[in-house]
Amino acid sequence: MAVTVLGISGSPHRHGNTETLLDRFLEGAHEAGADTDKVVLKALQYSACRGCNSCHKNGECIVADDAIILYDRILDSDCIAVASPIYTMGITAELKGFIDRQQYLWARKFILKTLYFSDDHIRRHKGVFISTAGLGWDNVFDGAFPVMTALFNTTGFEYYDNVIANDMDRYGGIKNHPTALADAYKKGQKVVGVLESFRPA
């Protein structure tokens, strides 16, 4: 079975800088032999977490929508590449809305103790954050990292790598960035190689 890499695009802007960077990462992964797929959050139907804490009792979300289906797919993937542009120093509301819905998995892990990921499982599951920002500030991604850590931790993925590029406003878009797209392609290849190396020959 091929390594599975699931790309999740959290940008409301189709085929913009961030989604283009994600596409290159997925192309690299595909070239390295992975089964790749991409889900665009904007095309899904899901609501924000209601904060009702109903899931703390039974580990199930009371809202049945596309978010739950996507979490099932995440849990079935070897690698997830989660992409969002930086808006106002954080990830987009679309991606934050999706990540907030993971509360039922958090409840299974930490309250009900019905979900557990071994160290070996986590090592074999890699999470990658893909992002672009208009601003050139060094700290422009800092608000996003802890949220991505929360997503990868709860879903049993090692936070493996960032594929990030800032200063898009100055470059006039990702296509003018000297290294970002080539780096994304290489990183996509590399993670598949690492995941394949864990498999029995």
Added chain:
Amino acid sequence: MPIKVLAFAGSPRRGGNSETLLDWVLAAMAEEPDVVVEKVALTEANINPCHGCNACEKLNKCVQRDGMDIYHDKLVEADVIVLSSPIFCMGLASQVKALVDRMQVFRSRKYVLKLPIVPPERKGKRLGVFLATAGQNWDHVFNAAIPSVKCLFHVIDVRDADISYLMINNVDEKGAILNHPTAKADAERLGRSVISEIRKRLNA
């Protein structure tokens, strides 16, 4: 002219910890003379995420027709803007992040179109308050949310130094904040001091 306070309750859970904290601040503010408080529950405010279309860079307004039609104007009119959010997954609740992202109109107005947000005589006469609660007891649990909050206030002409913060961690289940040793008194003190400061500035 009364002092106008515009407050956003960001939690999807009505009457929970972050909204209780907000209500304490607002009650203390409303007890002062000549203060008009408007509280908006974001979960009922019909505010969609930003489309990232950048049309506001040309139009000086948003192409979306939703709750922000009202709140873009009210954000300009208010003297004090209060934002409350629970921390979900180390960040602002997505409802709050949607509101913050919709400030893009002001960012375009300010930096692309080079137009004023408030008239020059109101500069320095606006205050911001950020209130947050978190279930985790980590000290750093609010850190990732704050840069987004600063963005919101920055583009509506509330200076960094004019933002007050009250953030309470280790309150998770509904009502937990009621047992917090200092939250209520701190909230009431904050509410009174913000009104006193804005009154001083408006009269200056």
